[in-house]
Amino acid sequence: RKEVEQDPGPFNVPEGATVAFNCTYSNSASQSFFWYRQDCRKEPKLLMSVYSSGNEDGRFTAQLNRASQYISLLIRDSKLSDSATYLCVVKPYNTNAGKSTFGDGTTLTVKP
Amino acid sequence: EAGVTQFPSHSVIEKGQTVTLRCDPISGHDNLYWYRRVMGKEIKFLLHFVKESKQDESGMPNNRFLAERTGGTYSTLKVQPAELEDSGVYFCASSPRDRGAEAFFGQGTRLTVV
Numbered sequence: 001r002k003e004v005e006q007d008p009g010p011f012n013v014p015e016g017a018t019v020a021f022n023c024t025y026s027n028s029a030s031q032s033f034f035w036y037r038q039d040c041r042k043e044p045k046l047l048m049s050v051y052s053s054g055n056e057d058g059r060f061t062a063q064l065n066r067a068s069q070y071i072s073l074l075i076r077d078s079k080l081s082d083s084a085t086y087l088c089v090v091k092p093y094n095t096n097a098g099k100s101t102f103g104d105g106t107t108l109t110v111k112p
Numbered sequence: 113e114a115g116v117t118q119f120p121s122h123s124v125i126e127k128g129q130t131v132t133l134r135c136d137p138i139s140g141h142d143n144l145y146w147y148r149r150v151m152g153k154e155i156k157f158l159l160h161f162v163k164e165s166k167q168d169e170s171g172m173p174n175n176r177f178l179a180e181r182t183g184g185t186y187s188t189l190k191v192q193p194a195e196l197e198d199s200g201v202y203f204c205a206s207s208p209r210d211r212g213a214e215a216f217f218g219q220g221t222r223l224t225v226v
Contacts, residue, residue, distance in 0.1 A: 100157065
């Protein structure tokens with residue numbers, strides 16, 4: 001079993017749709033959680049950190065459920081520019097900053 | 113402020129040759145990471161420097177890979193001799209000292225071994 005597992009996708013949605021991505025992690029000691037976005041042939045870029053209480057940034061909402069070891073990302077009112085691969089990233093507790101463990105990514109295509 | 117820069121952006125080499133990848137982290141970032149994505153797989157951790165010291169090199173595939181960060185600034189990753197399975201995109205990332213700080217990635221070096 002992979003340490004970080006994401007919805008396999010791909011997701012193809014019309015503009016304006018709401019879409020949700022799910023991610024589970026296996027290491028219960030994980031302490032830091034992130035969603036990154038990666039455009040085709042580009043580097044991963046931080047979309048948002050995920051906090052225990054859940055957090056929102058405009059159209060994007062991230063949730064964390066430590067008991068279920070589950071992270072989600074909700075995108076409301078999808079735009080064409082949201083088309084990308086979304087990476088769930090988890091970092092451990094016991095290292096200084098520490099390595100990131102990535103999921104395979106979930107590809108989103110928003111269509112007109 | 114300049115981001116993480118990597119050189120070269122692309123490299124095509126023959127099996128058995130040597131290649132050296134370079135990463136310049138964001139100025140002041142103590143943490144420097146190397147990652148690799150091979151075709152069809154997830155991005156995988158290779159190693160982590162804190163300043164010039166190797167903090168974690170558990171992801172290095174084998175002894176054909178050598179990473180250095182002399183002086184705690186830029187880093188190099190040498191592959192010698194390169195094999196076909198080393199092909200992929202090598203990403204470098206850096207982050208400040210804060211334990212939970214997110215990492216900023218460079219654009220990657222696309223390595224093709226033929």
